[in-house]
Amino acid sequence: MRRPRGYTLLEMLVALVVFALITAATSFALRVALNGQDATRKRADELAEVRAILGVLSRDLRAAFGSASNRNTFFLADGSRSGQLISFTALTGRGRAVLAGEDAAPLPGGDLEVITYTLDPETGAFSRSATSVPNPDALPAPESPGALLSRRVRQVQFEFLDAESGSLRTEWGFTGGADAAQAEQAALQDGDTVLPKAVRVVKEFLHESGRQGVYETTVALTTPEPQ
Secondary structure, eight states: OOOOOOOOHHHHHHHHHHHHHHHHHHHHHHHHHHHHHHHHHHHHHHHHHHHHHHHHHHHHHHTBOOOSSOTTOEEEEOOOSSEEEEEEEEEOSSOOOEESSTTSOEEOSSOEEEEEEEEETTTTEEEEEEEEOSSTTSOOOOOSSOEEEESOEEEEEEEEEOTTTOOEESOEEEESOOOHHHHHHHHHTTOBSSOOSEEEEEEEEEOTTSOEEEEEEEEEOSOOSOO
8 A cells, every 4th residue: 555645845836936926916917907997987086076166157157246236246257377367246145136215225035255266277276156146236355265166277268158149258348237238338349248148168177087077067157137
């Protein structure tokens, strides 16, 4: 009867090499899976940030408010790509503008605010400031600094729909308080006597991967006509 032969050194080395290869392959597959999950999570977080920014912009623009008799309401954008991009008064509460008297300026039934968006394209800092207006006849100084919405915005372009011509413009200049004669004069001076009917927002967002994504939305203003 032959005695069972043990493993030779060569067989043990082969077994160790095979085990090491299997371990390395398993670790690599696990690392790839984890990296994929991490990339997916980051991508989802970035898309959530994009949606949140567009959501805030849409909410503010829908609430843009202009008064036909109060000069302290406005909607201003000069097409800038940096610094102050757009500034306007907005009625943010549920209430609607009501007239305090026949000759009085409309008083907001909600909360009147001055909304301003700024961008530093060098750093990607996109900020929003919202300043409450307790007295519609006197605008307070804007709040500074504004709330930082993102550090990944490289560009924001606003395009305004002119209801009369049907064209899109990159500038808008409405200031309130224009009666019929003033409105005619403002029109002759290329001023705007109404708010835009809608606003198209195109935003360029820098993802962590280095890829730049372009996102856009179009917002119809609730009350484009001065109240």
